[in-house]
Amino acid sequence: MGQDGFETTINLIKLLLIFLAMIQAVPVLVWVERRGSAFIQDRFGPNRVGPLGLMQLLADAVKFIFKEEFSPNKSVRAIYYMAPVAALVPAALALGALPLSTPIHVAPFEWLGRSWGPYTFEMQSFDIPVGIVYVLAASSLGVYGLLLAGWGSSNKYSLMGALRASAQMMSYELSLGLSVVGTILVFGSLDFHTIIKAQEGFMHFHLFGSEIQIFLPNWGIFYQPLAAIIFVVAVFAESNRLPFDLPEAEGELVAGFHTEYGGFKLLLFFMGEYGHMIVASGLFSIFYLGGYGLPWVDTITVTEFFSGIFSHSTTASIVTSIFYLVLFLIKIALFIWLFMWVRWSLPRFKYDRLMDLGWKTLMPLALFNIILTASIMFLAHFIHWGV
Amino acid sequence: MVPLIAIMVITVLATLFGAALLFFVSKVGPKVKISEIKSLSYECGLVGEEKKSTKVSVKFYLVAILFILFDIEIIFLYPWAIIYNDMLTTNAVFIFSEMMVFMAVLLFGLFYVWRSGALRWD
Amino acid sequence: MLDLNEFMHIGIHHYIALSLILFAVGMMGVMIRTNVLIILMSIELMLNAVNLSFVTFSHYNKNFDGQIIVFFVMTIAAAEAAVGLALVVLIFKHVKTLNVRFFEKLRG
Amino acid sequence: MESSVLLFYVLAALILISAVGVISAANAIYSALCLVTTMFGVAGVFLNLGAPFIGAVQVIVYAGAVVVLFVMIVMLLDLKKKERPLQSRSVSSGIKVAIPALLVGIVVAAAQMSIDFATQEGAAQSGGFLVSTKELAQLLLSKYLFAFEAISLLILVVIVGAISLARSPGGTHVGPQ
The missing domain is CATH 1.20.5 (Single alpha-helices involved in coiled-coils or other helix-helix interfaces)
Incomplete structure (x- = not known):
């Protein structure tokens, strides 16, 4: 984790901070969702508790803490309590691998009478060489939370809800994996950093041997528009968000797999769901919106700009990293607002319509997108206009 | 070496966070009054009769089986996708045709699943 | 007595010993248990032990062939589990028990 | 006792304890969950041996698909009754334990031979890293x-x-x- 104590402690603190940021994001996102849905349905939403209802977050958290803790008598006690924890772990693991911003380069400095060598801190919990496949593996573990919850509470309806939710998650995971293959084809690497670096500057490609430059930013969405659409639909279904949240639909299955859960256990399920949403929006912005990058400007000019202002190199690199972090959070916030906007404006799918969409439209479409991209690149190379 | 320790630390952190707070909440919350009615499983208020295990739900295992099989085919797409761009310069026809055969077999499998009615969700 | 430093320095023998013990545990599972599901799970354990030794050899010989074969072993294991469990569901529908002893009742 | 040695023993303990848990669990659902932890342990060892892609694929294929099918089948067949995992009929279980022990002996010899064979061309005892x-x-x-x-x-x-x-x-x- 690091050559000496200083770097290891900083890495562990960074790890803890990113995990706590995900946990802390849940009340904020619940508040944004309630205010947003109120805005869409032309009503007020929570505004009693504190200014603009902001203290509502604290009120909810305290309410969840002091709720009565009980479990139905026929439930398998161990599995019943294991399910909420199993719903939280995959989101935390997946969020750890996303690169949040440019790395911070710390110049050697004097402290406590010792000279500490130069360090480079990655702005992510850990840097794994095969980033994409790891994040897909972590998000494929989300099924366990559902299955254990459905089975643990030994209630017919929650078992049915759990089975339907896991079948839906599995079918859409296939098209998610296939749509990601499209972007890997274009960028040619499984590592997040190379993909973000490849999406800098203006959109440029060879056409009939001459270099064409278009005003658009060099983002993945312009190379793979079809894959972007498939990714969005699959990610909506993957985190059980409307219009794909039939397993939890009040009308059909009471509350699906978390019928028997209340109080803090339900909050853990919410944390898992919102964590999954944050990871999904982070992935979308990395694959299709250029990650933490500025649209038309590449990172070198920005770092030079900031190192011009701040004399000390460490502060300059910290400021650039914070600048890019804010940019990345804006992109994630936009996509999370898309999650919520769709939730409060689209009706819910019927179950067979929902599964047919997954198997009979999204998967063939994603396979077609891969074949299309491969043949365009093949033709482009073959007659000398390479992408 | 570094990612493995970090992954283990995050898993332990997440499970500890969930379990510790669950335990803390059960200690802090009001005393649990176990009453026969309350601990019945939730049947929208009616007292549910205990039916034999639901036979209708057995259909879902076929989705899981098809998921495994198509998932393996996606796993084989990743290595090909990584080197496609580089291998285009060396032997383009070779790498392109190789994957088209693989995709044809995969598409035939999907088409068979579609036609055989395994994807009918009643 | 084993001198301590042999345990300190992790070499190829440690990884092969680990995969060996995992294989033995899987084999014991198949031998002792009578529940079909547990037998299938123990077979998965044995296949994982084989994967482990393949990756160890590929790591210590510094070539990628071992890892490629792990790819194919995983596919075979997943296909075997898929068909095996489809059979288990049909057997359970017919015979209502998961005990491996049901083979004794098959005649003809 | 630097970190890589400790890490190896932690992973080895995780794998072996959950593997024994798989074969000796009373209820099938607990052995399925122990199987998942074994898969995570083996994926961790792959990561440790410089094969991150194979580790991630292992988690996707095994932990994310195969064992989910096992859990689903256990749920669908609604196994609630607890069976005694290790019947103690003296003779037959004795034989059952003896045969694997014998086989393990054979496998140990095979493993030793394979190590000598594989490392013939002087593969460095110290691990080479390949990613x-x-x-x-x-x-x-x-x-x-x-x-x-x-x-x-x-x-x-x-x-x-x-x-x-x-x-x-x-x-x-x-x-x-």
């Missing part, structure tokens, strides 16, 4: 091309097999014949 996934992909699609295409045919056969099993007369998806 580059591109090289792995190049090898997969050039030297092992035949196996690559054969695997897709195998998967097609298994798909057809699984579906015809489900649609056979006693199956769950019997269509309107």
Whole structure:
């Protein structure tokens, strides 16, 4: 984790901070969702508790803490309590691998009478060489939370809800994996950093041997528009968000797999769901919106700009990293607002319509997108206009 | 070496966070009054009769089986996708045709699943 | 007595010993248990032990062939589990028990 | 006792304890969950041995798909009764333990021979680190091309097999014949 104590402690603190940021994001996102849905349905939403209802977050958290803790008598006690924890772990693991911003380069400095060598801190919990496949593996573990919850509470309806939710998650995971293959084809690497670096500057490609430059930013969405659409639909279904949240639909299955859960256990399920949403929006912005990058400007000019202002190199690199972090959070916030906007404006799918969409439209479409991209690149190379 | 320790630390952190707070909440919350009615499983208020295990739900295992099989085919797409761009310069026809055969077999499998009615969700 | 430093320095023998013990545990599972599901799970354990030794050899010989074969072993294991469990569901529908002893009742 | 040695023993303990848990759990659902922890342990060892792609694939294929099918089957067959995992009929269980012990002896010899054989050309005892996934992909699609295409045919056969099993007369998806 690091050559000496200083770097290891900083890495562990960074790890803890990113995990706590995900946990802390849940009340904020619940508040944004309630205010947003109120805005869409032309009503007020929570505004009693504190200014603009902001203290509502604290009120909810305290309410969840002091709720009565009980479990139905026929439930398998161990599995019943294991399910909420199993719903939280995959989101935390997946969020750890996303690169949040440019790395911070710390110049050697004097402290406590010792000279500490130069360090480079990655702005992510850990840097794994095969980033994409790891994040897909972590998000494929989300099924366990559902299955254990459905089975643990030994209630017919929650078992049915759990089975339907896991079948839906599995079918859409296939098209998610296939749509990601499209972007890997274009960028040619499984590592997040190379993909973000490849999406800098203006959109440029060879056409009939001459270099064409278009005003658009060099983002993945312009190379793979079809894959972007498939990714969005699959990610909506993957985190059980409307219009794909039939397993939890009040009308059909009471509350699906978390019928028997209340109080803090339900909050853990919410944390898992919102964590999954944050990871999904982070992935979308990395694959299709250029990650933490500025649209038309590449990172070198920005770092030079900031190192011009701040004399000390460490502060300059910290400021650039914070600048890019804010940019990345804006992109994630936009996509999370898309999650919520769709939730409060689209009706819910019927179950067979929902599964047919997954198997009979999204998967063939994603396979077609891969074949299309491969043949365009093949033709482009073959007659000398390479992408 | 570094990612493995970090992954283990995050898993332990997440499970500890969930379990510790669950335990803390059960200690802090009001005393649990176990009453026969309350601990019945939730049947929208009616007292549910205990039916034999639901036979209708057995259909879902076929989705899981098809998921495994198509998932393996996606796993084989990743290595090909990584080197496609580089291998285009060396032997383009070779790498392109190789994957088209693989995709044809995969598409035939999907088409068979579609036609055989395994994807009918009643 | 084993001198301590042999345990300190992790070499190829440690990884092969680990995969060996995992294989033995899987084999014991198949031998002792009578529940079909547990037998299938123990077979998965044995296949994982084989994967482990393949990756160890590929790591210590510094070539990628071992890892490629792990790819194919995983596919075979997943296909075997898929068909095996489809059979288990049909057997359970017919015979209502998961005990491996049901083979004794098959005649003809 | 630097971190890599400690890490190896932690992973080895995790794998072996959950593997024993798989074969000795009272209820099938607990052995399925122990199987998941074993898969995570083995994926961790792959990461440790410089094969991150294989580790991630292991988690996707095994932990994310195969064991989910096991858990689903356990749920569908609604196994609530606890069976005694290790029946203690003296003679037959004695034999059952003796035979694997014998086989393990044979396998130990085989393992020792394979290590000597594999490390003949002086593979460095100290582990060499190999990660580059591109090289792995190049090898997969050039030297092992035949196996690559054969695997897709195998998967097609298994798909057809699984579906015809489900649609056979006693199956769950019997269509309107």
